[in-house]
Amino acid sequence: MTEHSQDQTPEPEVGGATAGDHVRIFDTTLRDGEQAPGFSMDNDQKRRVALSLAELGVDVIEAGFPAASRGDFRSVKTIAEEVRGPVICGLARCRDADIDAVAEATAKAERRRIHVFIGTSPIHRRDKLEMTEDAVVEAAVAGVRRARAACDDVEFSCEDAFRTEPDYLCRVVEAVIEAGATTINLPDTVGYAVPDDVRRIFAQVMGRVPNADRAVFSTHCHNDLGLAVANSLAAVEAGARQVECAVNGIGERAGNCATEEVIMALATRADHFAIQTRANTRKIYPTSRLLASVTGHTVQRNKAIVGENAFAHEAGIHQAGVIKNAETYEIMRPEDVGVPRNQIVLGKHSGRHAFAQRAEMLLGHAMTREELDRAFANFKALADRKKVITDSDVESLVMGHEMGAQTPWRIKTFQVSTNQGGEPAATATVCLVHTDGREVTRAATGNGPIEAAFNAIRSATGIPARLADFSVRSIGAGIDAQGWADVRLDWSALSVHGSGVATDVVFAGASAYLDAMNRLENKSAAQDSPERPSATPTGPDVSDPDTAPATPADAPSDPAAGTPSKAMTA
Numbered sequence: 001m002t003e004h005s006q007d008q009t010p011e012p013e014v015g016g017a018t019a020g021d022h023v024r025i026f027d028t029t030l031r032d033g034e035q036a037p038g039f040s041m042d043n044d045q046k047r048r049v050a051l052s053l054a055e056l057g058v059d060v061i062e063a064g065f066p067a068a069s070r071g072d073f074r075s076v077k078t079i080a081e082e083v084r085g086p087v088i089c090g091l092a093r094c095r096d097a098d099i100d101a102v103a104e105a106t107a108k109a110e111r112r113r114i115h116v117f118i119g120t121s122p123i124h125r126r127d128k129l130e131m132t133e134d135a136v137v138e139a140a141v142a143g144v145r146r147a148r149a150a151c152d153d154v155e156f157s158c159e160d161a162f163r164t165e166p167d168y169l170c171r172v173v174e175a176v177i178e179a180g181a182t183t184i185n186l187p188d189t190v191g192y193a194v195p196d197d198v199r200r201i202f203a204q205v206m207g208r209v210p211n212a213d214r215a216v217f218s219t220h221c222h223n224d225l226g227l228a229v230a231n232s233l234a235a236v237e238a239g240a241r242q243v244e245c246a247v248n249g250i251g252e253r254a255g256n257c258a259t260e261e262v263i264m265a266l267a268t269r270a271d272h273f274a275i276q277t278r279a280n281t282r283k284i285y286p287t288s289r290l291l292a293s294v295t296g297h298t299v300q301r302n303k304a305i306v307g308e309n310a311f312a313h314e315a316g317i318h319q320a321g322v323i324k325n326a327e328t329y330e331i332m333r334p335e336d337v338g339v340p341r342n343q344i345v346l347g348k349h350s351g352r353h354a355f356a357q358r359a360e361m362l363l364g365h366a367m368t369r370e371e372l373d374r375a376f377a378n379f380k381a382l383a384d385r386k387k388v389i390t391d392s393d394v395e396s397l398v399m400g401h402e403m404g405a406q407t408p409w410r411i412k413t414f415q416v417s418t419n420q421g422g423e424p425a426a427t428a429t430v431c432l433v434h435t436d437g438r439e440v441t442r443a444a445t446g447n448g449p450i451e452a453a454f455n456a457i458r459s460a461t462g463i464p465a466r467l468a469d470f471s472v473r474s475i476g477a478g479i480d481a482q483g484w485a486d487v488r489l490d491w492s493a494l495s496v497h498g499s500g501v502a503t504d505v506v507f508a509g510a511s512a513y514l515d516a517m518n519r520l521e522n523k524s525a526a527q528d529s530p531e532r533p534s535a536t537p538t539g540p541d542v543s544d545p546d547t548a549p550a551t552p553a554d555a556p557s558d559p560a561a562g563t564p565s566k567a568m569t570a
């Protein structure tokens, strides 16, 4: 099995594409990845993913596009201030305000980079930018000069490079290196290239541009034809020493080159590539799981490296082979990518050490004492209701999906009753408590218990958000399996994702809905939007004990039982 280099020897960032002895991982999960519909993250979620990327050992984190919004600016700033290790980078058009926004947002980073780009292909110049060839070169040079005035590390991207005339591409690249660009990125923006094109264009540009040895060449491939990883590897073969990629392959349209796939391809086929990344491969799985958890998008079962089936064998012949020697059917060891092997069964008799060990294995890093205390208390409460605690249960406990992990709103009491065939079909009553001391009780009806619960919460928070997506799945098997709910809410220009986990699926849904509402309120406050929700409850207050439905102290915990009436105190 492959050894993964952890060599931290400093090497010059400038000095020619082939000068370096490693392939730099430029992770754009938080910029290109987050840009895709349904993947937006709030400040806290981006911060957590960035910390995980630092643990993974990526060289550069592209943290966002600061000029895009106040929220994006704030996220880049937070990451620059709090995340140590990787270079922190922000994207900018060739516009002074965009470049200045990156310079300001990344000012407190340990090491930082300004990434400037412009479309160079005929279709981008003519139909999008409405600029001549000369004007594009001028804008590119001016953008790089302005960025270099603020920061020594400047990347320039020729957007849509693979549909750009090679002569013109060389002209742009030479001009921006002369202006001070230290990394040159040739993106396949629309996922059109095939590996031969990539090898040819990299060889041409790196061979023909006279000052090419003063920059590191980078590849950024999209997956429209399913070729993003193959094309990125072809670029490495041609001399690129930076790969731009995103965890789980998320990104515009069909996504970007998957970070985990390119790292493991280089590691597993070291005999072929003879060049490595500096990533700690054992952090791949926790990073992938964290991203799936904060975005609400799980990876497909058969996804390379991180899918549930990536190391699973059901066919007898395969099982027999793997028992004798795992390498008969496995080209990588699961532990090398951080997939945990479970020897210890967690249940209500398990102690702190066993729980902490499993949780840290799944998280990829140690928890603070406070985090461990809270997660362990929740684990014990769950173990009282469930015989066996699965890895997914532990993940939900440590990733903060339990009720009340987000503020300002918290569910104090929750009651729902159903009346199939009757009118209304379901009624829910919630009592929410705000950190400012307000306590609001609202009742609402719906076509089912979930709709009634969402309506009651929306009325109590006073935020008229639109439900963009809702899903609930079982984590683990069995009658006592927990339900994991994901909710995406849109309001004004904001989009947020929330999760909730509970043995009661209706309560899991309500928790996810409130989690998203809390994130919406926090994100809106951070944006300082003039349309910020007033958080003024709507509808009549049903907190009067004479009119409010009774709230029993405990709730049924069997989601499969289809209980017509449920109530709980959180």
Ligand SMILES: CC(=O)SCCNC(=O)CCNC(=O)[C@H](O)C(C)(C)COP(=O)(O)OP(=O)(O)OC[C@H]1O[C@@H](n2cnc3c(N)ncnc32)[C@H](O)[C@@H]1OP(=O)(O)O
Pocket: 032, 035, 065, 067, 068, 069, 092, 093, 094, 095, 117, 118, 119, 128, 129, 130, 159, 189, 252
């Ligand atoms: C391939 C990629 O991934 S590129 C990065 C894509 N990411 C994003 O777009 C981030 C999110 N974007 C945004 O929030 C907004 O588009 C903003 C804030 C950046 C700009 O918003 P607006 O000012 O309203 O402009 P809008 O998005 O409608 O149009 C883009 C403008 O930038 C121009 N432009 C596009 N790329 C560049 C560039 N690299 N350099 C200079 N100008 C550019 C376009 O020609 C257009 O100009 P116009 O307004 O004169 O027609």
Ligand SMILES: CC(C)C(=O)C(=O)O
Pocket: 032, 091, 117, 157, 158, 159, 160, 185, 187, 188, 189, 190, 220, 222
């Ligand atoms: C901004 C650039 C690097 C990009 O995302 C692309 O061209 O796909």
Ligand SMILES: [Mg+2]
Pocket: 032, 187, 189, 220, 222, 252
């Ligand atoms: Mg892209």
